Amino acid sequence: MLEARLAQASVLKRTLDAIKDLVSDANLDCDDNGLKLQSMDQAHVALVALALRSNAFEPYRCDRNINLGMSLGSLSKIIKCAGNDDVVTLKAEDNKDKIHIMLEAPNNDRLSEYSLKLMDIDAEHYGIPETEYDATVRMSSVEFQRICRDLLVLSESMTIETTKEGVRFSADGDIGAGSVTLKQGGSVDAENKETATQVELNEPVTLTFSLKYLANFTKATPLSDVVYLSMSSDQPLLVEYRIEDIGYIRYYLAPKIGDAN
Amino acid sequence: MPSWPIGKDVPYSALCEVFDEVSETRSRLLILKYMTRFFVDIIRHNPQELVYAVYLSLNRLGPEYEGKELGLGESILLKAIAQSTGREVKMLKADLQRLGDLGEVAVLSRGKQRTMFKPKPLTLRHVFKTLSELASITGSSSQAKKVDKINSLLVGCTDNQAKYLIRSCAGKLRIGLAEQTILPSLAQAFTIAEQKNNKLPSEEKLVRHIEIVKQVFSELPNYDRLIEAMLTHGVANLAEHCELTPGIPLKPMLAHPTKSLTEVLDRFENMMFTCEYKYDGERAQIHRTPAGQSFVYSRNSENLSQKYPDILSRIASFSAKDADGNPKAKSFVLDCEAVAWDRQAGKILPFQVLSTRKRKNTTDEEIAVQVCVFAFDLLYLNGEALTRKTLRERRALLYEHFEAQDGRFAFAVHSEGSNVNDIQEFLDASIVDACEGLMVKTLDRDASYEPSRRSRNWLKVKKDYLSGVGDSLDLVVIGGYIGKGKRTGWYGGYLLACYDEESEAYQAICKVGTGFSEENLKLFSETLQSHIISGPRSYYEWTDHPLVRPDVWFEPKLVFEIKAADLSLSPVHKAAYGHIDSEKGISLRFPRFLRLRDDKAPEQATNATQVADLFRAQNRHGDDKDKD
Numbered sequence: 008m009l010e011a012r013l014a015q016a017s018v019l020k021r022t023l024d025a026i027k028d029l030v031s032d033a034n035l036d037c038d039d040n041g042l043k044l045q046s047m048d049q050a051h052v053a054l055v056a057l058a059l060r061s062n063a064f065e066p067y068r069c070d071r072n073i074n075l076g077m078s079l080g081s082l083s084k085i086i087k088c089a090g091n092d093d094v095v096t097l098k099a100e101d102n103k104d105k106i107h108i109m110l111e112a113p114n115n116d117r118l119s120e121y122s123l124k125l126m127d128i129d130a131e132h133y134g135i136p137e138t139e140y141d142a143t144v145r146m147s148s149v150e151f152q153r154i155c156r157d158l159l160v161l162s163e164s165m166t167i168e169t170t171k172e173g174v175r176f177s178a179d180g181d182i183g184a185g186s187v188t189l190k191q192g193g194s195v196d197a198e199n200k201e202t203a204t205q206v207e208l209n210e211p212v213t214l215t216f217s218l219k220y221l222a223n224f225t226k227a228t229p230l231s232d233v234v235y236l237s238m239s240s241d242q243p244l245l246v247e248y249r250i251e252d253i254g255y256i257r258y259y260l261a262p263k264i265g266d267a268n
Numbered sequence: 269m270p271s272w273p274i275g276k277d278v279p280y281s282a283l284c285e286v287f288d289e290v291s292e293t294r295s296r297l298l299i300l301k302y303m304t305r306f307f308v309d310i311i312r313h314n315p316q317e318l319v320y321a322v323y324l325s326l327n328r329l330g331p332e333y334e335g336k337e338l339g340l341g342e343s344i345l346l347k348a349i350a351q352s353t354g355r356e357v358k359m360l361k362a363d364l365q366r367l368g369d370l371g372e373v374a375v376l377s378r379g380k381q382r383t384m385f386k387p388k389p390l391t392l393r394h395v396f397k398t399l400s401e402l403a404s405i406t407g408s409s410s411q412a413k414k415v416d417k418i419n420s421l422l423v424g425c426t427d428n429q430a431k432y433l434i435r436s437c438a439g440k441l442r443i444g445l446a447e448q449t450i451l452p453s454l455a456q457a458f459t460i461a462e463q464k465n466n467k468l469p470s471e472e473k474l475v476r477h478i479e480i481v482k483q484v485f486s487e488l489p490n491y492d493r494l495i496e497a498m499l500t501h502g503v504a505n506l507a508e509h510c511e512l513t514p515g516i517p518l519k520p521m522l523a524h525p526t527k528s529l530t531e532v533l534d535r536f537e538n539m540m541f542t543c544e545y546k547y548d549g550e551r552a553q554i555h556r557t558p559a560g561q562s563f564v565y566s567r568n569s570e571n572l573s574q575k576y577p578d579i580l581s582r583i584a585s586f587s588a589k590d591a592d593g594n595p596k597a598k599s600f601v602l603d604c605e606a607v608a609w610d611r612q613a614g615k616i617l618p619f620q621v622l623s624t625r626k627r628k629n630t631t632d633e634e635i636a637v638q639v640c641v642f643a644f645d646l647l648y649l650n651g652e653a654l655t656r657k658t659l660r661e662r663r664a665l666l667y668e669h670f671e672a673q674d675g676r677f678a679f680a681v682h683s684e685g686s687n688v689n690d691i692q693e694f695l696d697a698s699i700v701d702a703c704e705g706l707m708v709k710t711l712d713r714d715a716s717y718e719p720s721r722r723s724r725n726w727l728k729v730k731k732d733y734l735s736g737v738g739d740s741l742d743l744v745v746i747g748g749y750i751g752k753g754k755r756t757g758w759y760g761g762y763l764l765a766c767y768d769e770e771s772e773a774y775q776a777i778c779k780v781g782t783g784f785s786e787e788n789l790k791l792f793s794e795t796l797q798s799h800i801i802s803g804p805r806s807y808y809e810w811t812d813h814p815l816v817r818p819d820v821w822f823e824p825k826l827v828f829e830i831k832a833a834d835l836s837l838s839p840v841h842k843a844a845y846g847h848i849d850s851e852k853g854i855s856l857r858f859p860r861f862l863r864l865r866d867d868k869a870p871e872q873a874t875n876a877t878q879v880a881d882l883f884r885a886q887n888r889h890g891d892d893k894d895k896d
Contacts, residue, residue, distance in 0.1 A: 181362075
């Protein structure tokens with residue numbers, strides 16, 4: 008049996024918004040460490056890994072590991088019914104075909120109860136190898152979102168190039184070409200030094216990715232001020248948004264090959 | 269040795285590799301060799317999967333007469349490719365413009381984008397089963413479900429596989445692999461696999477076995493049954509285990525067109541022959557199984573039971589009764605023509621009336637157009653195939669076991685006169701009786717029923733043959749010209765093409781702008797609206813000449829029956845080029861639209877070989893005249 012009470016519905020709302028377009032149905036794996044979800048998109052080009060640790064919830068109770076298969080779109084629709092400050096409680100009994108969702112207004116005078124039908128999802132579990140990345144960029148998530156949006160006008164692919172000096176995003180398409188370079192240590196937002204661009208580099212890396220996917224990943228922007236981009240030659244890109252100290256969304260994206268655009 | 273590990277299912281990649289080889293050559297012999305080698309490997313190591321390999325090679329999901337096919341549209345395939353490669357439909361369309369083939373677009377899109385993990389290889393079995401499921405999806409949100417299914421396959425594709433997969437979904441492989449090659453390959457493969465020692469079978473044995481398989485298949489066009497029988501009984505004994513079966517349509521025997529009665533007499537000199545009325549209706553093959561089931565099939569082996577429920581309900585009563593009142597014909601296959609019939613006047617109505625009948629879901633009560641069935645041949649009777657008997661014998665059995673019913677079931681009128689005057693009189697009589705002309709057939713010698721063959725033992729003489737080009741041509745509409753003046757708002761003319769089976773291409777043959785009624789023009793303009801494509805398909809063969817270039821291109825969809833004054837060599841049209849002249853194609857002079865052939869698929873249009881034959885026949889005729 009699972010019971011997980013989350014003080015702020017907005018976290019769950021944003022989390023679901025960030026993954027539901029990439030993965031329509033998935034298993035939510037619950038154990039005493041918290042909630043986890045891992046799934047590939049339909050094209051097997053990207054993989055999403057989500058974790059919400061038990062400390063995100065108060066209280067959190069999970070006696071036995073359970074997998075809850077569900078439509079993320081449907082769950083998102085229900086969670087959207089909550090106000091941002093509502094308290095959300097997820098409840099699922101062992102071997103039942105439903106998950107219960109309770110939404111309580113902060114002043115305790117409104118209680119809504121929903122249930123969502125579960126489904127059997129036959130998903131293979133893929134082990135993501137823990138790799139040492141050659142380059143990791145830490146930067147403003149808003150800036151990353153903007154770059155993806157701007158370059159999507161030009162092309163369906165974007166090349167990310169990391170050097171000691173910084174990181175360069177470029178796109179080359181039929182109507183023209185464009186690039187954005189962020190310097191090491193520079194900050195887009197002078198007020199907020201937290202989001203300054205940092206490049207940790209063992210070796211320079213240049214890889215090309217589908218912008219459609221990258222733009223899709225930036226739906227997680229509201230969850231975190233900073234985003235981490237980790238790359239190694241010929242390996243999938245890792246785009247990570249850390250959700251305070253309670254969890255993360257990690258997107259993995261296979262690179263494009265052949266001509267850059 | 270097969271290219272896949274022994275003991276494992278045949279991978280889809282093995283088939284695609286053979287497709288690659290096949291598409292790189294135009295040599296029939298090489299294609300035959302490649303297919304044979306592939307089939308031998310399967311027969312030896314994975315016999316149960318042979319049927320999937322055959323159907324995927326033919327791009328079918330089952331016997332043709334079951335009519336289960338894919339033929340998915342461009343938009344749904346684009347959607348699937350977009351989803352399974354993470355690209356935008358807009359970008360895919362741009363690539364499609366450039367490459368002209370969705371299969372190539374799929375390969376390109378997949379090739380550029382890696383996946384997170386190496387996909388599990390697709391197997392023949394899995395691909396075939398999934399495509400079958402795909403074809404049976406109907407009802408609500410079927411579009412989305414289909415896209416999902418295609419996706420699940422596309423994700424597993426590597427290298428060139430996406431190309432063939434997408435083409436299979438679209439309904440055409442376009443690698444020059446024809447059914448005429450599959451059958452001999454199968455026959456050869458079984459013969460080779462059956463050899464006890466490692467020696468290759470003799471050429472003579474191969475040829476003999478190919479003939480056996482072709483013959484059996486023409487009577488029983490069902491690969492499941494054929495392969496099953498070959499696996500258990502071998503090729504040599506195939507005919508004993510596989511024969512004409514009521515319920516399974518065979519390809520009908522077809523007649524050769526002729527242009528004069530003298531031509532007929534020349535052909536059948538010193539032979540006994542018979543003339544039959546050629547009724548102007550729809551070919552109908554009527555089956556009754558021993559279990560009492562009835563079927564009506566078209567000339568393309570299409571099940572017409574929904575179109576002719578009235579015929580279906582009557583079939584049991586066609587048989588004559590014996591002394592005890594039991595039907596003499598318990599199971600049978602009849603070759604007939606279904607003709608529109610005026611019950612009040614007791615007369616045949618023109619074909620145009622028949623074509624107004626609804627094609628589907630007619631119920632017995634609401635039928636406006638009545639039909640009478642005119643039987644002219646009997647192919648199977650009470651457990652025995654009659655195809656190898658002579659027409660005289662078959663006809664005797666037909667008359668003995670069946671009974672005409674007024675306005676419902678009749679025998680084709682025939683006459684055995686053998687001089688020109690008799691035949692001319694009979695031809696005139698046929699016209700008076702609202703028929704198209706005559707069928708002239710051998711009675712005793714060379715008089716077996718030859719399924720699927722356009723035989724010279726059957727000749728057709730149409731009233732309108734006797735001048736101009738003998739037969740009309742059935743041509744595919746591939747382009748349109750914007751109408752002017754009275755035809756503003758419609759297409760004023762069309763670019764037509766014949767079908768070249770060798771290259772699976774449509775070859776432009778002529779423009780047509782006469783013979784259309786206003787209703788025709790309106791109807792065709794509307795119908796074609798949804799088949800407009802942005803440019804010519806890569807498999808359209810045409811010359812970009814101001815006189816030819818159409819304003820709009822269409823998908824191959826409509827088939828027009830066209831009559832012309834004669835055929836001529838043309839520097840701009842591509843029909844049958846290479847057959848007569850290495851450079852020039854053939855065109856039609858003064859083409860005129862006769863009617864829409866909605867019973868024919870574009871691939872069943874007049875083919876390049878037939879066009880070349882018509883051209884030769886015309887010129888031979890001209891030479892004769894010169895001699896007189």
